[in-house]
Structures are given as C-alpha cells and as structure tokens.
Amino acid sequence: MQLAMVAGEASGDLLAGLLLTGLKQRWPTLQTHGIGGPRMAEQGFEAWWPHQKLAVRGYVEVLRHYREISGIREALAERLLQERPAAFVGVDAPDFNLGLEKRLKTAGIKTVHFVCPSIWAWRGGRAKKMAASCDHVLCLFPFEPALLQQHGVAATFVGHPLADAIPLQPPRAASRAALGLAEADEVVAVLPGSRRSEIQYIAPAFLQAAALMHRQRPSLRFVLPISPGLREMIEPLLQAHAPGLPLQLLDGQSHAALAACDVTLIASGTATLEAALFKLPMVIGYRMHGLSWQLMKRMRYQPWVGLPNILSREFVVPELIQEDCQPEALARATLRWLDDRPAAAALARRFDDLHHSLRRDTARCAADALAQVVQA
Structure with missing residues (x-):
C-alpha cells in the first residue's frame, strides 16, 4: 500500500502523524510520501519537501511566496501522476491541496481530504470546489458531514485525533x-x-x-x-x-x-x-x-x-x-x-x-x- 500525503504546517503535521498511527496498524507495510514534517517522519513518512514550505497564512503573505509554492505543487502533481499511489490524502492546507486533489481525481487517483475547511465560518463557496476535488472528506467535528452532504460531498465524522492523544486528565x-x-x-x-x-x-x-x-x-x-x-x-x-x-x-x-x-x-x-x-x-x-x-x-x-x-x-x-x-x-x-x-x-x-x-x-x-x- 502506497499513499501520498501533504500536510502544510505544524498543526497539519501533528494531525497527519496521529492519522498515520492508525493507517500503519491497518497496513503494517504502508509506504507514505509527499510533503510533511517531523511527526509524520516518526511514522516512516518520506518528505519530498518539508512542511514549512507551505506554512504561510494571509493573502499578502501567500502572494510573496506564490511562485515557489506553485512550483512545488506542479512538481508534486507530476510525480504523483507518474507513481500513481493508491490514494492521496490532503491534510488541511485547502488552498494548496484542493487544486492538487482535483487534478489527481480527474486523472483517476482516489483523493481524501482530512479536515473539512471551515466553510461554516467563511468561504462557503469552497464546498463546490470540494465536490470536484475530493472522493471523501474526513471531518473533525460532528456537524460537518451533513453540511458537506448538502453539496454532494461524501464525508465521515472521525472525531478529532487531538481528543484521543490528549488525556482527559492533563498530567x-x-x-x-x-x-x-x-x-x-x-x-x-x-x-x-x-x-x-x-x-x-x-x-x-x-x-x-x-x-x-x-x-x-x-x-x-x-x-x-x-x-x-x-x-x-x-x-x-x-x-x-x-x-x-x-x-x-x-x-x-x-x-x-x-x-x-x-x-x-x-x-x-x-x-x-x-x-x-x-x-x-x-x-x-x-x-x-x-x-x-x-x-x-x-x-x-x-x-x-x-x-x-x-x-x-x-x-x-x-x-x-x-x-x-x-x-x-x-x-x-x-x-x-x-x-x-x-x-x-x-x-x-x-x-x-x-x-x-x-x-x-x-x-x-x-x-x-x-x-x-x-x-x-
């Protein structure tokens, strides 16, 4: 089993690292690669680019780094289209991942988006883009699947991995x-x-x-x-x-x-x-x-x-x-x-x-x- 993944910053790296623990239990010989950070590396993930490359927030800040980020996405897409993993998992980072997912899905590669973008808070128009980009969305919050299904997006509430990782009684x-x-x-x-x-x-x-x-x-x-x-x-x-x-x-x-x-x-x-x-x-x-x-x-x-x-x-x-x-x-x-x-x-x-x-x-x-x- 080979999966490609992209996590674009420290929080995505944390979520993806926790996700990988479950994936490796199901598929012990799982191979994963793409863009990620140290938490993912601990689970055997091969980072072709470090996640810090995508850790930019705000329109002005993104514009400053647009050429580099766009180049990374193009190079990653070409490599994945050649290697054709069993699925691509985009972890958050919707501005980077949704466009990549659409291209891969069009080419017949299964795409999963982990973390529903905050379409309930702002940029609700993303729901249409998600329908064209994602075969499935893994949702962190219980109210999100019904919202996505209204737009024709298959989704599952999987809980929040941090709620599992953090003990109910803090040490x-x-x-x-x-x-x-x-x-x-x-x-x-x-x-x-x-x-x-x-x-x-x-x-x-x-x-x-x-x-x-x-x-x-x-x-x-x-x-x-x-x-x-x-x-x-x-x-x-x-x-x-x-x-x-x-x-x-x-x-x-x-x-x-x-x-x-x-x-x-x-x-x-x-x-x-x-x-x-x-x-x-x-x-x-x-x-x-x-x-x-x-x-x-x-x-x-x-x-x-x-x-x-x-x-x-x-x-x-x-x-x-x-x-x-x-x-x-x-x-x-x-x-x-x-x-x-x-x-x-x-x-x-x-x-x-x-x-x-x-x-x-x-x-x-x-x-x-x-x-x-x-x-x-």
Whole structure:
C-alpha cells in the first residue's frame, strides 16, 4: 500500500502523524510520501519537501511566496501522476491541496481530504470546489458531514485525533516536574503561533503583554514552546520586547507547556483547541497583515475566530483580534483568569464535555473510511 500525503504546517503535521498511527496498524507495510514534517517522519513518512514550505497564512503573505509554492505543487502533481499511489490524502492546507486533489481525481487517483475547511465560518463557496476535488472528506467535528452532504460531498465524522492523544486528565504534576516548575508556581504559557508570519505579527504583542504581567506580578513564570526553525526569530524579539522576563523557551513541548500552565495567551488556530482539551482558560489573540485582515473580515459568517468559541457557539474565552490585540488588553484579560478561579473551573467543566464529544478513536475511524475509498 502506497499513499501520498501533504500536510502544510505544524498543526497539519501533528494531525497527519496521529492519522498515520492508525493507517500503519491497518497496513503494517504502508509506504507514505509527499510533503510533511517531523511527526509524520516518526511514522516512516518520506518528505519530498518539508512542511514549512507551505506554512504561510494571509493573502499578502501567500502572494510573496506564490511562485515557489506553485512550483512545488506542479512538481508534486507530476510525480504523483507518474507513481500513481493508491490514494492521496490532503491534510488541511485547502488552498494548496484542493487544486492538487482535483487534478489527481480527474486523472483517476482516489483523493481524501482530512479536515473539512471551515466553510461554516467563511468561504462557503469552497464546498463546490470540494465536490470536484475530493472522493471523501474526513471531518473533525460532528456537524460537518451533513453540511458537506448538502453539496454532494461524501464525508465521515472521525472525531478529532487531538481528543484521543490528549488525556482527559492533563498530567499537570508530571509536566511541571519535567519543566522544572514548582507546584505552587503561577504559570502562563505563551503560544504566538507556529508560522514565521505569526511570529512576526503576533509575538511582539504577546511578549510585551507578558512583560506587563510580570511587572504587576513578579512571581509569575512563563513558558514559550517554539516550533522547529523559529528560535532565531523568537530570541531577538524576546530581548527587544521583554528583556529579563522569567520566560523558559522550549523546543517543541507545547503539550507539556499546556499541561503545566494555569492560563495561556495563545494565537488563534489549532493550538486553541489543544488548550481547550487541556481544560485551560485562555486569551486568544491574532494579528496579520492589514490588507489580509480586511479581505478575510469581509468573508466571515460568524462573530467567533477561535475554535473553542466556534464549537461552543459563544464567547467562552476572550478574543482580541487585529487592532484589539494590544499588550495592555492581552495582559489584563490573562490576569483576569488567574483572579477568577470559579470561572476557570466552570470553563474546565465545559471543555471536558467538549473533549468527550470529540473522542472517537480517530486513527481507526479514519483508516476504516480510507480503506473503503481505496477499495471502492
């Protein structure tokens, strides 16, 4: 069995790595190749290009890298059309994957898209493109298959692999011990994103907010997990915006940071769902290039940006986006969670219900669905 896969950034690499565990249980001699990262490599995946090549968000940022990304997609398509894998699995990254999937499907190669694009949040027109591109969609959230089926797209709810990977009871004590944190420490996890553009636009405000919190409460401890290849961006920003801050830089270890902390200041994205599964109070912040924001804002269908709020259908955690993503506001909202422990406890109970609803043994369910597509 040979499968081709593309995961375009750290979150996609994480999801694909978890998916591969289930696929290899079903097909022990499975061979996989394409575009991916270290989590996929741990499962024997052969990366023809690293996933960081596709880790770009925002219209302006994509335009800057368009020629390189377009060249990679063309070269990948030509290679897959020659090798003809049993199926292609596009993991998220819809702007890259859907066009590739359409070309492969037209040529008779089975195509599966893992992670339904947020057509319920913005860019609903993608549903028609998906019908032409995907033989099947593996959905992370229970309401998505019915929505896709309205547009003629076959889909299966497979649960969220993070809900399986993250324990229902977070290993707080063990994680604190591993990171050298005392049980009595008040700890803030700072997660400014996994893309270079996110570090550029978001990290300065987050670090300034952390410095403000430290000045108000000198006993606070801070941890910041760094995605591969981004340390050289983070360290100068730390010196510029928060010199002397008691902040521990971690290579990876985002789950250890989330398990160990009391609250997180976090960029919008998959990481916010991870934080919710760790039952954490959080403040969601995000910034991007101004033109990209204006274009995206016009296409939004709902008031929420963060996944915990979207899934809850209300603002259960604060969102400070674009002009509102200011250090003072971020610091104030983060400290408020530390001061209101009953509210944090109520939020944890709500996130526990969410966790149970998304637990479905995703690796097995996805492998079952993919097997049906391949054998059809």
